[in-house]
Amino acid sequence: MTVRTPAWKRYNVRVIWLSLAYAGLLLPAVYGFKHQLVSTPATYLVAILPALPIIGIFLAIGRYLVEEQDEYVRMLMVRKILWASGFTLSLATIWGFLDNFQLVGHIDGYWIIVVWFFGLGIGGVVNKLTLGAAGC
Amino acid sequence: MENRLKVLRAERSWSQQDLAEKLEVSRQSVNAIETGKYDPSLPLAFRIAELFGLAIEEIFVSPARHSSRAI
Numbered sequence: 001m002t003v004r005t006p007a008w009k010r011y012n013v014r015v016i017w018l019s020l021a022y023a024g025l026l027l028p029a030v031y032g033f034k035h036q037l038v039s040t041p042a043t044y045l046v047a048i049l050p051a052l053p054i055i056g057i058f059l060a061i062g063r064y065l066v067e068e069q070d071e072y073v074r075m076l077m078v079r080k081i082l083w084a085s086g087f088t089l090s091l092a093t094i095w096g097f098l099d100n101f102q103l104v105g106h107i108d109g110y111w112i113i114v115v116w117f118f119g120l121g122i123g124g125v126v127n128k129l130t131l132g133a134a135g136c
Numbered sequence: 137m138e139n140r141l142k143v144l145r146a147e148r149s150w151s152q153q154d155l156a157e158k159l160e161v162s163r164q165s166v167n168a169i170e171t172g173k174y175d176p177s178l179p180l181a182f183r184i185a186e187l188f189g190l191a192i193e194e195i196f197v198s199p200a201r202h203s204s205r206a207i
């Protein structure tokens with residue numbers, strides 16, 4: 001069962017704006033690099049810009065934990081974060097060794113964020129199975 | 137933690153949603169506390185006790201006392 005608290009609704013609004021910012025920064029960056037419109041040292045800045053809204057989402061998650069007044073719902077989210085972090089770090093460690101021994105291909109670092117958000121989903125399933133509520 | 141929340145709620149003909157609104161928490165929180173899946177913090181336990189006009193130990197069974205009774 002999903003719980004929608006006021007803090008969660010505020011978090012969602014922040015994530016929507018950050019997602020729009022991500023798209024707004026990523027598309028020009030890709031276009032700029034593809035057409036060689038960016039010169040050094042601006043390349044570093046332009047390359048990092050799309051990462052900033054993603055970092056903003058992590059901050060929004062932290063802000064949500066601070067603002068969430070329902071301690072049980074907050075605990076569900078903390079459990080999800082722990083599952084996501086454990087899952088991601090374990091997978092990254094395994095993949096790192098497989099990569100090191102040249103048994104698998106190299107993966108771009110930013111995929112780790114995708115895996116972490118997938119891990120939040122795993123945490124939600126674990127919450128549902130063990131406590132009867134997935135959380136937000 | 138075992139507790140008498142469900143009985144106390146039923147005595148007042150309150151639904152889980154009613155109790156959740158009075159405590160300003162989600163219905164899922166009330167359900168988790170009632171079923172012993174979640175132990176409330178001390179501030180929330182005090183809010184629950186004050187709502188029912190009882191002491192905390194009249195609502196929640198001490199785990200130590202519960203285990204010694206089982207022995």
